[in-house]
Amino acid sequence: MAQSKAYKKGMNFVYGMxxxxxxxxxxxxxxxxxxxxxxxxxxxxxxxVVEAIVFAISAFDAPEDDLDWSxxxxxxxxxEGTSEKEQGxxxxxxxKLDTLLAEANIDSKLMESLGTSMKNFQGAAEGLSAASESIxxxxxxxxxxxxxxxxMESLNGLYKVQMESAGKQTALNEAVVENTEKLKEQMDSLAxxxxxxxxxxxGMLSAMSNK
Numbered sequence: 001m002a003q004s005k006a007y008k009k010g011m012n013f014v015y016g017m018x019x020x021x022x023x024x025x026x027x028x029x030x031x032x033x034x035x036x037x038x039x040x041x042x043x044x045x046x047x048x049v050v051e052a053i054v055f056a057i058s059a060f061d062a063p064e065d066d067l068d069w070s071x072x073x074x075x076x077x078x079x080e081g082t083s084e085k086e087q088g089x090x091x092x093x094x095x096k097l098d099t100l101l102a103e104a105n106i107d108s109k110l111m112e113s114l115g116t117s118m119k120n121f122q123g124a125a126e127g128l129s130a131a132s133e134s135i136x137x138x139x140x141x142x143x144x145x146x147x148x149x150x151x152m153e154s155l156n157g158l159y160k161v162q163m164e165s166a167g168k169q170t171a172l173n174e175a176v177v178e179n180t181e182k183l184k185e186q187m188d189s190l191a192x193x194x195x196x197x198x199x200x201x202x203g204m205l206s207a208m209s210n211k
């Protein structure tokens with residue numbers, strides 16, 4: 001027998017208030033609260049009595065009728081019949097599939113040929129992969145050779161600069177040697193001139209002393 005909405009609402013109110021009184025009684029007892037004659041023990045007793053009354057009232061609640069879910073989900077009504085129908089449908093589908101395969105001349109030989117073709121295609125793909133790796137290695141080698149050529153060109157330029165510097169240093173050394181020889185010659189000439197000048201000066205001194 002279905003319960004009225006008002007009855008359910010009233011019972012929910014009773015359950016909620018009863019639980020609230022029990023919780024308040026337990027709080028009074030735990031915190032040792034007192035409000036006049038309402039001590040923790042009294043409040044806890046009142047709460048438990050009210051909860052007992054609520055449970056006693058709920059004992060007279062009539063159980064609700066089970067819902068007929070087959071009205072919502074019709075497939076629950078005849079599972080066995082449905083299973084047999086599904087098996088029959090599967091058999092027809094299998095027969096139609098066999099007929100289509102036979103009409104298309106699809107047999108075991110064709111499937112084996114298809115498998116062989118797939119294997120050949122896989123082998124060709126592996127060959128292409130190896131060729132691709134070889135091309136990649138070749139490109140990498142070419143890049144390394146290009147970098148080596150650039151480095152060699154830079155090294156040649158550096159060597160050329162060093163050779164030019166060495167040539168300039170050699171020319172500078174030769175100029176220094178030449179200048180040194182000229183300086184030596186000039187020093188020798190100066191020494192001779194000084195010797196001659198000393199001789200003249202000595203002769204003049206001798207002549208002056210004889211007078």
